[in-house]
Amino acid sequence: MSVLRTRLLPPVLAIAFAILLCSIALVISGANPFAAMGAMAGQLFEGTTAVDTINSATVYYLVGLAVAIGFQMNLFNIGVEGQYRFAAIVAAIVGGALNLPPVLHAFVIIVVAALAGAAYATIPAVLKVTRGVHEVISTIMLNSIAGGLVAYLVSVDQFGVQQGNSVSTEPIPASGQIPGISFGAAGTIFGFVVIAGLLGFGYWFLLTRTRFGFELRASGLSPTAAAAGGVSAKKMTVITLLVSGAVAGLVAMPELLGRDYAYGINSTTGYGFTGIAVALLGRNHPAGIAFGALLWAWLDKSAVSLDNIGIPKEITTIMQGTIVLSVVVAYEIVRRAELAAEQRRVGRALATEPASVREGGTL
Amino acid sequence: MRRSRGAFASRLAAISFVGVLALAGCAKDTGDGGDNASGGGQGQPCELADPPAAPQGSESNTEENDGGDVDASDLKVGLAFDVGGRGDASFNDAAAAGVDRAEEELGVADSKETTAAATESEDAKMSRLRQMATDGFNPVIAVGFAYAESVKKVAPQFPDTQFAIVDESLDGDNVTSLVFAEEQGSFLAGVAAAYKSENCHVGFVGGVNTPLIQKFEAGFIQGAKAAAPDIEIERDYLTPAGDLSGFNDPNKGNVKAAGQLNSGADVLFHAAGASGKGVFQAAKSKDALAIGVDSDQYKDKTLADTKDVIMTSMIKEVDVAVFDFIKAMAADDLDSLPERFDLAVNGVGYSTSGGKVDDITEQLDGYKQAIIEGDIKVSDKPE
Structure with a gap:
């Protein structure tokens, strides 16, 4: 009971707080908060928005997982942005050039994407373990470089095809596409949602049921203890960043293989940063990340619906920001409260008075 | 030197x-x-x-094309901006000016504006167009070539709505392309x-x-x-x-x-x-x-x-193109629009x-x- 409360109370508080704060902002800006909330809830019953929400959430789930893997070991992989964009362009080029039977074709594209993402994450990993370069610095810079690489690779002189004012890679033929789950007029849910779910399960299994997962979490909780236990910090850093990069490589795949079939200059950027927020919201837990991804996607779609009824769409950005901030704060408050309660319980159980610091007690 | x-x-x-x-x-x-x-x-x-x-005589042939007697009071114009929206002092503003002028001179009944966010996914653009078409806005004008894919996919779903896209050439029975000779x-x-x-x-x-x-x-x-x-x-x-x-x-x-x-x-x-x-x-x-x-x-x-x-x-002249499009639509004469707004029709020029x-x-x-x-x-x- 108490565990459930510790886990669920903070996000509920955070969302309630965010709604309150946004309502105040809406009232100040002269809009009706009830109309806004009504539109945000109502859009879910328009088929297309519901489908779009799930599709975006699929992408956010993947990107959230990629970031969360790094978080498990206290690695802040800001480079997911660059890794997924680099992987997307490489996979799109390879996928457009190959001619393979169905299923195999899509499988090859996915593997190429994961390898490309991992390869791009190798750079910060190697820099970190050999030269001690902090991954935040190196990955941020590599994000810019990835942007340049994508622009170079997609240019007409390289692999791009110009259509009107837009440039994108050669389209991936039908054999490489992943069919979606059609809901008629409401749209089509990406088939990749199944793969994302499997990855979530794999993430959970890896962390809680394998030796690697144990070592990963141990290194994250206490590097010195892990080292004393025979875990090589360098090896763990490299593997973690590579796995994170490989998952990052898949981020653009739902859209690439399920909707756009080509990667171009209009393809969405910025998912990597969304992933950080989603992983924070989900507390790095596979189910939590799924919840965070759905919430984030729903807020994103709300921006369009609110704009449509004349309410400033920036309100959803405020809401996203407040939710992340309040979730972090709320968890910390609940954690401290639980800790204090625990200490009181232990104190009561052990003796009539708590041990002093000198005797090994805590403050 | x-x-x-x-x-x-x-x-x-x-x-x-x-x-x-x-x-x-x-x-x-x-x-x-x-x-x-x-x-x-x-x-x-x-x-x-x-x-x-x-x-x-070096007269620049500006046949100032005013509202004339075209009545657009049964049109509800939906305008989907690219990133920046109204107030960008540039491209989106020009499109907005075209609609403003159509409201004044042609008596357009109603208009609505929506704006793209900087990093949004393709489906956000589609829902924007779809929502306006569903709400009965006709024509729906997409400002910017970033809307190309969305217009391609949404326009066939609303055959009775006329779509226009600025800066991209698209085919389609109900799609008008407003492109320029930059x-x-x-x-x-x-x-x-x-x-x-x-x-x-x-x-x-x-x-x-x-x-x-x-x-x-x-x-x-x-x-x-x-x-x-x-x-x-x-x-x-x-x-x-x-x-x-x-x-x-x-x-x-x-x-x-x-x-x-x-x-x-x-x-x-x-x-x-x-x-x-x-x-x-x-x-x-x-x-x-x-x-x-x-x-x-x-x-x-x-x-x-x-x-x-x-x-x-x-x-x-994005504003002129948008205005001309609305006017042609009201007069039911979309074929009168130039294929490309170039120097010859004063679609581009210098100030x-x-x-x-x-x-x-x-x-x-x-x-x-x-x-x-x-x-x-x-x-x-x-x-």
């Missing part, structure tokens, strides 16, 4: 005897730029080619820059390196070279394709522009949306000149403190406010006429 031979390099001479003046002994500027920031006595104006003859307008900007440069050295600052902005670059370079074959041209883009921040980053615009000015350029043309503000500021601090884009930026209130350096603007190009309008109109008549072909790809 190596250009110091031309002791008689008077800019006034160059300006008043344009086309005939052959500066004897004008050393060709071969170099990778000197440190002569802007004019002074060091650089020399260009050796100018003969301009094509200006049309007789390279032709930019050609004239290039000519003007060559005539006004004191160092025979000009620069182009593009926002994002996409095919659309490359059209501006291509036209500008061809124009400058047509007017002055030996001219030196700097070209820079603020961000690579895929990174839209180049359209909204005045600081970057300022830095790139200052770099071009430092290497000797003294007339800069920008096609960088809101980043152009930075280009104008750099030009002002170096006493150089700059050319605006899309709308008459000399008149732009947000640029008032730098308007002295804006010698002209390459005009892209004269500020009076800095008044002395060369004859030459500019000469080039304009030559392009309209097909004597000069302007390519839309940079060499």
Whole structure:
């Protein structure tokens, strides 16, 4: 009971707080908060928005997982942005050039994407373990470089095809596409949602049921203890960043293989940063990340619906920001409260008075 | 420096005897730029080619196309902006102005505006169009080529709604494409820059390196070279394709522009949306000149403190195109719209406010006429 409360109370508080704060902002800006909330809830019953929400959430789930893997070991992989964009362009080029039977074709594209993402994450990993370069610095810079690489690779002189004012890679033929789950007029849910779910399960299994997962979490909780236990910090850093990069490589795949079939200059950027927020919201837990991804996607779609009824769409950005901030704060408050309660319980159980610091007690 | 031979390099001479003046002994500027920031006595104006003859009377055929007796009161116009939306002092604002004018002159019943976010996924663009079409807005106008895929997918779902897209050519029974000959307008900007440069050295600052902005670059370079074959041209883009921040980053615009000015350029043309503000500021601090884009930026209130350096603007009449489209739609005569808004229909052009190009309008109109008549072909790809 108490565990459930510790886990669920903070996000509920955070969302309630965010709604309150946004309502105040809406009232100040002269809009009706009830109309806004009504539109945000109502859009879910328009088929297309519901489908779009799930599709975006699929992408956010993947990107959230990629970031969360790094978080498990206290690695802040800001480079997911660059890794997924680099992987997307490489996979799109390879996928457009190959001619393979169905299923195999899509499988090859996915593997190429994961390898490309991992390869791009190798750079910060190697820099970190050999030269001690902090991954935040190196990955941020590599994000810019990835942007340049994508622009170079997609240019007409390289692999791009110009259509009107837009440039994108050669389209991936039908054999490489992943069919979606059609809901008629409401749209089509990406088939990749199944793969994302499997990855979530794999993430959970890896962390809680394998030796690697144990070592990963141990290194994250206490590097010195892990080292004393025979875990090589360098090896763990490299593997973690590579796995994170490989998952990052898949981020653009739902859209690439399920909707756009080509990667171009209009393809969405910025998912990597969304992933950080989603992983924070989900507390790095596979189910939590799924919840965070759905919430984030729903807020994103709300921006369009609110704009449509004349309410400033920036309100959803405020809401996203407040939710992340309040979730972090709320968890910390609940954690401290639980800790204090625990200490009181232990104190009561052990003796009539708590041990002093000198005797090994805590403050 | 190596250009110091031309002791008689008077800019006034160059300006008043344009086309005939052959500066004897004008050393060709071969170099990778000197440190002569802007004019002074060091650089020399260009050796100018003969301009094509200006049309007789040189009247620019502006058949000012007013509302007439077209009644659009049964139209509800939906307008889907690209990133920036109303108030960007550029492209989106021009589209908004077209709708505003249609409301005033044609009595459009209702209009609604929605705006794209900077990093949004494709389906957000689709829902935006879909929601407006569902709410009964007809026509629905998508501003910007970023909407191409969305219009392609949404338009067939609403066969009774007329869609229009600015800056992209699309097929479809209920889709009207409003595209422009940016390279032709930019050609004239290039000519003007060559005539006004004191160092025979000009620069182009593009926002994002996409095919659309490359059209501006291509036209500008061809124009400058047509007017002055030996001219030196700097070209820079603020961000690579895929990174839209180049359209909204005045600081970057300022830095790139200052770099071009430092290497000797003294007339800069920008096609960088809101980043152009930075280009104008750099030009002002170096006493150089700059050319605006899309709308008459000399008149732009947000640029008032730098308007002295804006010698002209390459005009892209998005507002006219949008207005004409609404009017044609109300009159049920969509076929009357030009396939492309080019110089011939005054879909692109140059502005004269500020009076800095008044002395060369004859030459500019000469080039304009030559392009309209097909004597000069302007390519839309940079060499």
